[in-house]
Amino acid sequence: xxxxxxxxxxxxxxxxxxxxxxxxxxxxxxxxxxxxxxxxxxxxxxxxxxxxxxxxxxxxxxxxxxxxxxxxxxxxxxxxxxxxxxxxxxxxxxxxxxxxxxxxxxxxxxxxxxxxxxxxxxxxxxxxxxxxxxxxxxxxxxxxxxxxxxxxxxxxxxxxxxxxxxxxxxxxxxxxxxxxxxxxxxxxxxxxxxxxxxxxxxxxxxxxxxxxxxxxxxxxxxxxxxxxxxxxxxxxxxxxxxxxxxxxxxxxxxxxxxxxxxxxxxxxxxxxxxxxxxxxxxxxxxxxxxxxxxxxxxxxxxxxxxxxxxxxxxxxxxxxxxxxxxxxxxxxxxxxxxxxxxxxxxxxxxxxxxxxxxxxxxxxxxxxxxxxxxxxxxxxxxxxxxxxxxxxxxxxxxxxxxxxxxxxxxxxxxxxxxxxxxxxxxxxxxxxxxxxxxxxxxxxxxxxxxxxxxxxxxxxx
Numbered sequence: 001x002x003x004x005x006x007x008x009x010x011x012x013x014x015x016x017x018x019x020x021x022x023x024x025x026x027x028x029x030x031x032x033x034x035x036x037x038x039x040x041x042x043x044x045x046x047x048x049x050x051x052x053x054x055x056x057x058x059x060x061x062x063x064x065x066x067x068x069x070x071x072x073x074x075x076x077x078x079x080x081x082x083x084x085x086x087x088x089x090x091x092x093x094x095x096x097x098x099x100x101x102x103x104x105x106x107x108x109x110x111x112x113x114x115x116x117x118x119x120x121x122x123x124x125x126x127x128x129x130x131x132x133x134x135x136x137x138x139x140x141x142x143x144x145x146x147x148x149x150x151x152x153x154x155x156x157x158x159x160x161x162x163x164x165x166x167x168x169x170x171x172x173x174x175x176x177x178x179x180x181x182x183x184x185x186x187x188x189x190x191x192x193x194x195x196x197x198x199x200x201x202x203x204x205x206x207x208x209x210x211x212x213x214x215x216x217x218x219x220x221x222x223x224x225x226x227x228x229x230x231x232x233x234x235x236x237x238x239x240x241x242x243x244x245x246x247x248x249x250x251x252x253x254x255x256x257x258x259x260x261x262x263x264x265x266x267x268x269x270x271x272x273x274x275x276x277x278x279x280x281x282x283x284x285x286x287x288x289x290x291x292x293x294x295x296x297x298x299x300x301x302x303x304x305x306x307x308x309x310x311x312x313x314x315x316x317x318x319x320x321x322x323x324x325x326x327x328x329x330x331x332x333x334x335x336x337x338x339x340x341x342x343x344x345x346x347x348x349x350x351x352x353x354x355x356x357x358x359x360x361x362x363x364x365x366x367x368x369x370x371x372x373x374x375x376x377x378x379x380x381x382x383x384x385x386x387x388x389x390x391x392x393x394x395x396x397x398x399x400x401x402x403x404x405x406x407x408x409x410x411x412x413x414x415x416x417x418x419x420x421x422x423x424x425x426x427x428x429x430x431x432x433x434x435x436x437x438x439x440x441x442x443x444x445x446x447x448x449x450x451x452x453x454x455x456x457x458x459x460x461x
Contacts, residue, residue: 142323289320
């Protein structure tokens with residue numbers, strides 16, 4: 001190995017990547033990089049406008065976090081040797097400095113969805129003619145968006161220089177997400193933290209051009225606006241203060257680069273709806289029901305064996321939703337001692353939408369506007385595919401009549417209804433239909449009771 005004094009200077013982005021993996025802060029890193037370039041303590045202090053004791057403290061913290069031992073100048077020599085060994089690939093146990101998986105889920109043991117995985121792979125790392133700059137994985141809650149995103153990200157990661165995963169579940173402001181991403185990029189200057197949100201987006205686009213990045217934003221629906229309590233509110237709009245997420249999606253989709261932004265969401269952002277297309281670099285994968293073989297694997301993993309007939313009943317009843325099937329398997333084990341026949345008899349006689357399955361659907365239904373709920377109730381009554389003309393006729397003389405195109409399109413973007421292949425007819429999935437039917441009966445009963453109480457009150461006056 002070369003001596004520390006004869007080693008070539010390592011790229012700043014490599015040093016930053018290794019330091020980030022070990023928790024070295026940006027201020028500590030500023031001093032460390034200058035020290036690695038041969039600057040003295042006095043020179044570092046002058047360039048960073050800090051005291052020499054502050055320089056020693058920052059370097060000491062850096063060495064500690066990086067596991068560097070020795071005294072005096074020996075520490076910087078040991079660090080140079082370690083970094084050079086890693087850069088040359090000598091240390092095989094070094095974690096890649098170019099991946100940050102954030103809150104990504106474990107995909108060990110993931111099975112199925114082969115067709116969807118292949119399609120995503122073609123879009124993300126396929127031929128130039130097929131490669132996309134923005135890909136969205138959409139579907140109702142529990143359908144498996146996050147796990148399939150993690151699976152494809154693991155599979156294509158070697159094709160990218162950098163991979164960054166961030167969850168939007170808690171609705172972080174865009175500026176916070178941008179700052180987190182930029183901290184991981186090979187940026188020499190640290191003043192990006194002080195620039196505006198729009199300038200951060202421009203800076204990110206520049207790096208998407210210079211390197212190949214795969215950035216995954218999970219749970220995008222968290223920054224989209226709910227229609228609850230409103231008469232007209234369509235899917236894909238942003239909560240106040242979160243509109244620049246849409247600007248980011250638009251810029252990533254329209255700029256020329258070889259990176260990819262992968263989104264998962266229960267609802268389709270309006271920019272994705274406007275920019276997607278068969279021959280365009282924006283694609284959408286709408287996740288639907290698992291097939292029977294995949295559903296059987298889920299049941300077996302939970303220790304629940306079932307006949308072909310029982311499996312078909314469950315997949316049909318719960319629309320092949322992976323999370324719903326896992327909940328069912330747990331219930332069958334806990335309450336029915338793995339007797340599927342008893343469980344199926346129970347849900348046929350009472351209600352298949354219970355417990356966590358109901359909570360899951362409650363979360364999505366509450367986001368609907370009043371007009372969307374009207375159309376959902378009407379679709380539940382029909383129980384089969386319905387044309388736009390029939391829906392419009394059913395809802396004549398209501399606000400939903402004049403807004404039928406917007407309402408149906410919004411429900412599609414919320415992943416709550418599905419369109420018949422090669423026809424302009426629409427319906428709900430089985431589990432959604434059963435849930436909405438029960439909601440409708442409860443609403444009707446409540447309204448009827450309220451009218452009776454009002455009539456009784458009037459009769460006593």
